[in-house]
Amino acid sequence: MILHRVRDGLPLMNLVSLRAVPILQQLHLEERLLRSSSDNWCIINDGTNRPNIVMGISGRPSELIDLKSVLRDRVPVIRRFSGGGTVIVDDGTIFVTFICNKDAIPGLQPYPHPLMSWTGQLYKDVLHGFGDFHLQENEIFLYYMYASLTVLDTYFTDYAIGSRKFGGNAQSITKNRWVHHTSFLWDYDIKNMEYLKIPSRAPKYRSARPHVEFLCRMTEYVPSRSTFIERTIASLGNHFSVKPIHQDRVIDPSNTLHSSSKLLTRQELEEAYSSLCEKLHIAAISV
Amino acid sequence: MVMALRRLCRYARPRPPLPLAAIQSPRPSPESAPPPLSGLSSLLPLSPLLRADRTLASSSLYSLFEGSYTATRNRCLTTQAWVDAPTGEVVEVPLAQTGEGIAECELLKWFVKEGEEVEEFQPLCEVQSDKATIEITSRYKGKILQILFVPGDIVKVGETLLKIIAEDAQSPLTSECHEDATSLNSDLCESDSQRSSRKGEDFKGVLSTPFVRHLAKQYGLNINDIQGTGIDGRVLKEDVLNYAASKGIQEERPSLSQVNVGEPGLLKEGKAFHMHMLDEKCYEDTTIPLRGFQRSMVKSMTMSAKVPHFHYLEEINCDALIELKAAFQNENTAPNVKHTFLPFFIKSLSMALSKYPLLNSSFNEATTEVILKGCHNIGVAMATTYGLVVPNIKKVQSLSILEITKELSRLQQMASNNKLSSEDITGGTITISNIGAIGGKFGSPLLNLPEVAIIAIGRIQKLPRFDDDEIVYPASVANVTIGADHRVVDGATVARFCNEWKLLVEKPELLLLHMR
Numbered sequence: 001m002i003l004h005r006v007r008d009g010l011p012l013m014n015l016v017s018l019r020a021v022p023i024l025q026q027l028h029l030e031e032r033l034l035r036s037s038s039d040n041w042c043i044i045n046d047g048t049n050r051p052n053i054v055m056g057i058s059g060r061p062s063e064l065i066d067l068k069s070v071l072r073d074r075v076p077v078i079r080r081f082s083g084g085g086t087v088i089v090d091d092g093t094i095f096v097t098f099i100c101n102k103d104a105i106p107g108l109q110p111y112p113h114p115l116m117s118w119t120g121q122l123y124k125d126v127l128h129g130f131g132d133f134h135l136q137e138n139e140i141f142l143y144y145m146y147a148s149l150t151v152l153d154t155y156f157t158d159y160a161i162g163s164r165k166f167g168g169n170a171q172s173i174t175k176n177r178w179v180h181h182t183s184f185l186w187d188y189d190i191k192n193m194e195y196l197k198i199p200s201r202a203p204k205y206r207s208a209r210p211h212v213e214f215l216c217r218m219t220e221y222v223p224s225r226s227t228f229i230e231r232t233i234a235s236l237g238n239h240f241s242v243k244p245i246h247q248d249r250v251i252d253p254s255n256t257l258h259s260s261s262k263l264l265t266r267q268e269l270e271e272a273y274s275s276l277c278e279k280l281h282i283a284a285i286s287v
Numbered sequence: 288m289v290m291a292l293r294r295l296c297r298y299a300r301p302r303p304p305l306p307l308a309a310i311q312s313p314r315p316s317p318e319s320a321p322p323p324l325s326g327l328s329s330l331l332p333l334s335p336l337l338r339a340d341r342t343l344a345s346s347s348l349y350s351l352f353e354g355s356y357t358a359t360r361n362r363c364l365t366t367q368a369w370v371d372a373p374t375g376e377v378v379e380v381p382l383a384q385t386g387e388g389i390a391e392c393e394l395l396k397w398f399v400k401e402g403e404e405v406e407e408f409q410p411l412c413e414v415q416s417d418k419a420t421i422e423i424t425s426r427y428k429g430k431i432l433q434i435l436f437v438p439g440d441i442v443k444v445g446e447t448l449l450k451i452i453a454e455d456a457q458s459p460l461t462s463e464c465h466e467d468a469t470s471l472n473s474d475l476c477e478s479d480s481q482r483s484s485r486k487g488e489d490f491k492g493v494l495s496t497p498f499v500r501h502l503a504k505q506y507g508l509n510i511n512d513i514q515g516t517g518i519d520g521r522v523l524k525e526d527v528l529n530y531a532a533s534k535g536i537q538e539e540r541p542s543l544s545q546v547n548v549g550e551p552g553l554l555k556e557g558k559a560f561h562m563h564m565l566d567e568k569c570y571e572d573t574t575i576p577l578r579g580f581q582r583s584m585v586k587s588m589t590m591s592a593k594v595p596h597f598h599y600l601e602e603i604n605c606d607a608l609i610e611l612k613a614a615f616q617n618e619n620t621a622p623n624v625k626h627t628f629l630p631f632f633i634k635s636l637s638m639a640l641s642k643y644p645l646l647n648s649s650f651n652e653a654t655t656e657v658i659l660k661g662c663h664n665i666g667v668a669m670a671t672t673y674g675l676v677v678p679n680i681k682k683v684q685s686l687s688i689l690e691i692t693k694e695l696s697r698l699q700q701m702a703s704n705n706k707l708s709s710e711d712i713t714g715g716t717i718t719i720s721n722i723g724a725i726g727g728k729f730g731s732p733l734l735n736l737p738e739v740a741i742i743a744i745g746r747i748q749k750l751p752r753f754d755d756d757e758i759v760y761p762a763s764v765a766n767v768t769i770g771a772d773h774r775v776v777d778g779a780t781v782a783r784f785c786n787e788w789k790l791l792v793e794k795p796e797l798l799l800l801h802m803r
Contacts, residue, residue: 056415057395057415057420058393058395058415058439081420082419082420083415083416083419083420084419111421112416112419112421115419170419171419171420171421172419172420172421173419173420173421173422174410174422175408175410175422175424
């Protein structure tokens with residue numbers, strides 16, 4: 001790790017700035033860097049080329065997406081290598097990913113909660129002055145016997161302004177490294193949201209709101225995309241010595257090693273849809 | 288004289304470190320060199336194991352030793368089979384590495400399979416907890432014995448994921464020890480022969496059994512540094528332990544099976560060690576890391592202890608209550624329902640709270656405000672194998688006693704299976720602890736913040752009391768202790784509240800008067 005220190009004592013972080021790169025390619029890149037690099041990386045992808053639905057590693061299409069309309073409109077569905085929920089991403093999404101060694105940040109424990117806190121603090125600095133940024137708690141996975149403690153010790157999973165979410169997060173933690181990636185809603189098309197179902201497992205603060213009322217657009221709070229991106233890079237500079245790397249040095253579409261993120265085939269989606277229909281049909285009959 | 292010498296020789300002959308009969312039979316002949324007669328110690332030079340510079344009859348002794356060395360070597364080879372057998376203990380590996388506050392994870396995939404050998408820090412599996420996929424690595428070097436979950440299963444934090452035969456469940460040091468154990472015996476043989484063949488060289492090794500050497504290695508000690516108190520300066524187990532203690536090294540637990548391995552032939556001695564090991568195990572400390580409910584109890588009680596409590600004791604006559612319960616049971620309206628006292632205490636508590644809402648409130652220290660809660664969400668403390676939990680029954684004021692009984696039963700069932708939802712355990716406004724079900728007469732319960740009152744009900748006992756005609760009769764009495772936040776509630780309020788509650792329990796017909 002000493003190799004990564006530069007003269008000002010901060011660990012080195014390679015920054016790759018992308019624009020409109022397909023999300024599947026980005027995911028392959030991230031996973032490859034996670035598993036086969038020993039450097040720290042930050043990937044920023046300013047928008048992706050076309051709308052894609054991205055589910056977490058154990059996502060089941062029948063539960064998370066509206067299969068009928070997805071099949072009809074041929075929206076690509078990807079299952080990524082990290083955990084978490086489902087998002088629909090397009091050119092209005094800004095992606096920021098951190099891939100780090102376990103000991104890159106002194107005192108930071110490589111567990112979901114601490115990582116969330118650390119990144120949350122970073123973005124809080126970034127968005128300082130632009131809106132009431134905070135981390136929104138998720139009570140579902142807490143088991144505390146005394147009500148008061150849910151306030152003291154909550155598990156933050158979303159970035160929110162007010163009570164509306166503008167950034168979703170996911171992580172993957174391996175033996176010596178971790179990745180924390182975020183898809184920020186710079187802007188979104190309301191029609192796209194209709195491809196996603198309201199998740200059955202949702203945080204309390206969601207209170208069964210439809211997507212429209214639950215989400216917010218960053219563009220309403222921050223002057224421009226580049227403002228957000230530049231400020232993020234600047235904020236990173238407080239923890240790392242950031243070194244820009246040209247994307248040609250890292251993007252390698254032919255390299256499919258360490259690529260567990262995959263695009264679901266049309267056949268898989270059709271099968272999911274037909275078995276769902278069967279279930280509903282049977283359920284209807286038994287009633 | 289020669290006979291006496293012979294006898295002395297026999298006694299003086301050092302016990303070999305290895306179980307050898309070979310060395311015993313061909314005796315060094317004392318006639319070839321007149322041994323000094325100044326006592327036993329002077330006979331020691333005859334020992335082939337100590338003196339390297341023997342000139343007298345050296346060739347015969349050497350060849351003798353060579354012969355015995357070969358036997359030893361053979362013995363070494365046979366013991367090797369022993370050492371290769373699995374020596375570790377079976378360790379249950381729980382799901383624990385995912386960080387605080389996460390109660391369960393989904394198992395995504397295994398990187399290992401049953402029967403596979405794993406190294407320390409090798410990834411075992413991948414789990415998902417909400418937003419994160421996490422690799423779980425092994426704390427032990429060993430062999431996978433049994434895998435208990437398949438991909439797709441939900442695993443609770445603390446549940447055993449898999450079982451490993453750990454080579455040594457203690458420290459990284461020991462993996463190195465195990466590898467050396469096989470060569471320990473042969474090392475000893477070789478060094479002995481080397482010793483005898485080297486002339487004029489410094490004596491490097493010390494005498495000890497393989498087990499003792501292994502023990503020294505476990506403590507990270509150089510056995511050569513240890514002063515031996517056994518025969519011929521042999522280093523014994525006690526010497527190692529004493530040396531380790533003097534160096535302030537933490538004692539580790541060598542596994543029982545290692546004792547057997549190191550002492551294949553010296554069965555008697557081995558057995559003594561074996562028993563000693565067992566005894567030691569009984570007296571050792573066990574460390575339990577607190578997780579889940581136990582951990583949250585640490586936090587909540589610490590907070591609670593900062594609040595100024597006062598405790599109020601009262602005795603409640605439960606004769607009428609006992610009759611009522613018998614009546615409920617006999618009427619048998621709901622056959623599957625078991626009637627107990629608690630639902631009745633809960634319902635009457637709720638009625639008393641309607642008159643004294645201050646006891647069903649919450650104190651906000653920051654704003655110095657008391658919030659009188661509209662719902663009577665009465666929490667019931669439950670002792671489960673996972674720890675203390677307090678689920679609550681919502682809106683008791685609008686529930687009948689039968690409904691309370693059913694809800695209580697449901698919560699008890701969920702609690703014992705660790706399936707309480709966050710809805711069940713949040714939102715409580717007052718807590719009842721039926722500690723009397725286990726035992727006890729008085730208590731001084733700590734508040735369940737941010738509530739301002741807590742009630743502990745002791746065991747119902749039959750005690751002599753006076754009735755209205757001043758005649759002694761056997762009464763069923765229960766002691767109740769009410770703990771309250773003295774920043775909000777004063778003694779008089781609690782006393783009046785308790786009187787009201789006591790009245791309702793002792794005269795249940797009054798419930799009818801207030802029933803809605």
